[in-house]
Amino acid sequence: MGKNISDIYNMLQEIxxxxxxxxxxxxxxxxxSLVEFMALKKVCDNKCFSIQEIxxxxxxxxxxxxxxxxxxxxxxxxxxxxxxxxxRVCCVAVTAEGKLVIxxxxxxxTVYLEDMLKGLEPQKIExxxxxxxxxxxxxxxxESIQSDDE
Amino acid sequence: MGKNISDIYNMLQEIxxxxxxxxxxxxxxxxxSLVEFMALKKVCDNKCFSIQEIxxxxxxxxxxxxxxxxxxxxxxxxxxxxxxxxxRVCCVAVTAEGKLVIxxxxxxxTVYLEDMLKGLEPQKIExxxxxxxxxxxxxxxxESIQSDDE
DNA sequence: ACATGATAGTTGACAACATCAACCACTATG
DNA sequence: CATAGTGGTTGATGTTGTCAACTATCATGT
Numbered sequence: 001m002g003k004n005i006s007d008i009y010n011m012l013q014e015i016x017x018x019x020x021x022x023x024x025x026x027x028x029x030x031x032x033s034l035v036e037f038m039a040l041k042k043v044c045d046n047k048c049f050s051i052q053e054i055x056x057x058x059x060x061x062x063x064x065x066x067x068x069x070x071x072x073x074x075x076x077x078x079x080x081x082x083x084x085x086x087x088r089v090c091c092v093a094v095t096a097e098g099k100l101v102i103x104x105x106x107x108x109x110t111v112y113l114e115d116m117l118k119g120l121e122p123q124k125i126e127x128x129x130x131x132x133x134x135x136x137x138x139x140x141x142x143e144s145i146q147s148d149d150e
Numbered sequence: 151m152g153k154n155i156s157d158i159y160n161m162l163q164e165i166x167x168x169x170x171x172x173x174x175x176x177x178x179x180x181x182x183s184l185v186e187f188m189a190l191k192k193v194c195d196n197k198c199f200s201i202q203e204i205x206x207x208x209x210x211x212x213x214x215x216x217x218x219x220x221x222x223x224x225x226x227x228x229x230x231x232x233x234x235x236x237x238r239v240c241c242v243a244v245t246a247e248g249k250l251v252i253x254x255x256x257x258x259x260t261v262y263l264e265d266m267l268k269g270l271e272p273q274k275i276e277x278x279x280x281x282x283x284x285x286x287x288x289x290x291x292x293e294s295i296q297s298d299d300e
Numbered sequence: 301a302c303a304t305g306a307t308a309g310t311t312g313a314c315a316a317c318a319t320c321a322a323c324c325a326c327t328a329t330g
Numbered sequence: 331c332a333t334a335g336t337g338g339t340t341g342a343t344g345t346t347g348t349c350a351a352c353t354a355t356c357a358t359g360t
Contacts, residue, residue, distance in 0.1 A: 002260050002264070004275075004279070005260050005263050005264050006256050006259065006260040006263075007279065008263060008267075008275075008278065008282060009256070009259045009260060009263050010256075011279075011282040011283065011285075011286055012165065012169045012263075012282065013169055013188070014286055014289070015162065015165065015166065015169075015285055015286065015289070016165065016166040016167075016168075016169035016170040016173075017166075017170070017188060017208075018166075018289050019162045019163055019165075019166035020166040020167065020170035020171065021170065021171060022185075022208060022209045022210075023166075023209065024209075033316090033317090035172075035317090035318095038163070038167060050337075050338095051337070051338060051339095052336095052337065052338085058167075058172060059172045059173065059174075060172075060318075060319095061318075061319060061320080062337075062338065062339090063318080063319065063320075063338085063339075063340080064317085064318050064319070065338090066338065066339060066340085067317075067318070067339095068317095068318095070339095086326080086327070086336095086337085087325080087326050087327075087337095088325070088326050088327070088336065088337040088338070089326095089336090089337055089338080090337080090338070106156050106159070106160075109156065109159045110152050110155045110156040110159060113155050113156075113158060113159050113162075114152070114155050116288050116289075117155065117158075117288065120284070124284065125154075125158075127277060127280070127281055128158065128281040128284060128285065129154070129157065129158055129161075130277070130281075131277055131278040131280075131281035132161040132162065132165065132281070133161065134270070134274065134278060135161075135165055135278065136161055136164055136165065138266050138267065139164070139165070139168050139266075142266055183345095183346090185346085185347095200308075200309095201308070201309060201310095202307090202308065202309085210347075210348095211348060211349080212308075212309065213309085213310075213311080213347080213348065213349075213350095214346085214347050214348070215309090216309065216310060216311085217310095217346075217347070218347095220310095221346095236307095236355080236356070237308095237354080237355050237356075238307065238308040238309070238354070238355045238356065239307090239308055239309080239355095240308075240309070
């Protein structure tokens with residue numbers, strides 16, 4: 001049984017490698033690094049996402065998060081606004097250009113993945129999707145347990 | 151359909167994030183970075199793995215690969231030997247300590263994943279394994295296509 | 301045999317990036 | 331209103347990967 005599980009881990013690691021930072025030959029997402037792209041996606045999902053929240057979501061320190069948002073802002077994909085509720089926190093928001101770049105990159109990836117998956121029966125694709133969804137849920141549950149500990 | 155595929159991509163990216171470099175709170179694998187660990191695993195799988203092959207396998211330049219092997223050698227997990235067949239190439243090999251650290255880390259991960267997956271029916275786990283295996287095969291096929299292009 | 305070109309690996313200079321610690325600005329509490 | 335706490339920024343720093351130039355070895359043709 002342990003062997004089975006460690007196989008799964010190794011496969012997850014391979015996949016993580018491929019779809020993570022090292023799977024790209026050149027630039028990953030237009031003029032964004034993967035880190036920046038992930039941050040932008042998080043920002044896009046939320047109304048008023050603070051710097052620290054970004055850091056927590058992506059496992060960065062707050063100064064790391066500051067730097068990432070700096071870069072996104074310089075590229076014109078995000079903006080900082082002071083929160084009206086609490087003058088200390090920054091509400092980070094996507095710009096129109098930010099939204100555009102996300103959809104552009106997503107489109108690109110979809111084509112890529114579609115090509116990769118073509119030839120599989122739809123039913124097989126569905127089962128992959130199911131499996132991934134289960135994994136995501138497990139990850140999220142586990143993350144919420146971790147944050148309870150703190 | 152496109153929506154379905156882009157969902158899959160987003161999930162893959164989430165998973166890649168979690169099991170990749172940014173999913174760790176602290177050190178990832180004993181005293182190794184993820185990159186070093188991946189390289190060590192590759193080395194371990196092959197008898198006489200050259201520096202360039204490591205670079206290709208992990209998407210690094212040859213000088214990057216040199217640096218990674220430097221680190222592994224300094225930590226005592228790998229050794230360089232000149233190939234007897236071709237005096238230019240380095241055969242990188244794992245040391246006993248290298249093997250030890252791999253099995254130690256693998257053990258650790260297995261426990262972690264086992265805990266994460268407990269509660270799922272064995273049948274569900276099997277279907278996850280299947281899905282991952284399919285993904286890996288697709289990745290490998292696609293990589294071999296890429297290397298044909300060059 | 302030897303000149304020429306290709307290939308494997310190394311190295312110095314460099315740039316990108318994330319962290320730490322110190323700091324500033326604002327908020328909350330007594 | 332003093333004090334402590336929190337969110338965010340910044341300078342200094344260390345790690346890490348790339349580029350280009352270099353050395354050493356091999357392969358080829360004459």
